[in-house]
Amino acid sequence: MSDVLYGGAFDPPHLGHVAVANAARARFGVERLVVLVAERPGHRRVHASARDRLDLARAAFPADHVRLDPHPRTVELLRAERFDDPLFVVGADQFRAFGSWSEPNEVLERARIAVATRPGYPRQQLRAVLDLLDRPDRIVFFDLEPNANASTDVRARIAAGEPLDGLVPGAVAALIEERGLYRDE
Secondary structure (H helix, E strand, C coil): CCCCCECCCCCCCCCCHHHHHHHHHHHCCCCCCEEEEEEECCCCCCCHHHHHHHHHHHHHHHCCCCECCCCCHHHHHHHHHHCCCCCCEEHHHHHHCHCCCCCCHHHHHHCEEEEEEEECHHHHHHHHHHHHCCHHHHHEECCCCCCCHHHHHHHHHCCCCCCCCCCCHHHHHHHHHHCCCCCCC
């Protein structure tokens, strides 16, 4: 069976992330994902420490194998570690920028990419990315129910002192509160 990998900054993890993980488990018939929390994401600034984001991800994905990914780029992870026929799960919004990833064609040589799409997402934007790739046959799409959650919005609500009901798993909200995370955004 293939290793199914789901990576991100998870700053913080929200119900949209959980929905992607659940849909991937169902679509690809895996019980447990390898959830990779980017220790030092090469593509974005993070607001919480790697340790806090790891703990938040463990709270969000309690049934999965959650660990830090010390590599700033996906291609570096795939070069450095051995996975069994890896399938790397991303959201449609991340895939839209796949052409700008570090060495996207090498990523596709080392792993297949599973793209979570949702109704109403502009498919032509995804097709345009496929046209840039040497191995578009290594991309598989799967459907996801719409979920408008974004980590940016969650952090803004925390900073404003607003409740997180319906945005993050309860265990994540409890950890954020307990540690006072994202208050100074």
